[in-house]
Amino acid sequence: MKTYTAVIEQCPETGLYVGYVPGFAGAHSQGATLDELNRNLREVLAMLLEEGEPQLDTTFVGTQSVTLG
Numbered sequence: 001m002k003t004y005t006a007v008i009e010q011c012p013e014t015g016l017y018v019g020y021v022p023g024f025a026g027a028h029s030q031g032a033t034l035d036e037l038n039r040n041l042r043e044v045l046a047m048l049l050e051e052g053e054p055q056l057d058t059t060f061v062g063t064q065s066v067t068l069g
Helices: 036-049
Strands: 007-010 018-019 028-031
Touching: 018 036, 028 036
Parallel strands: none
Antiparallel strands: 007 018, 018 028
16 A cells, blocks of 8 residues: 655635645646545546556655744
């Protein structure tokens, strides 16, 4: 079993959740709910992995808060 970290944002215009796996070309999707997004991302990842294990361009490290003023 392989686990990938996805970055998830919510579009303010559509309300859709958008997710992508950093460094994994083509590994992105969207969904109306977080559960739907997760299903969609699993489907995309499975399809992409049919071509073999990817060479990731980057490694997800985390998030950081930046305070101004």
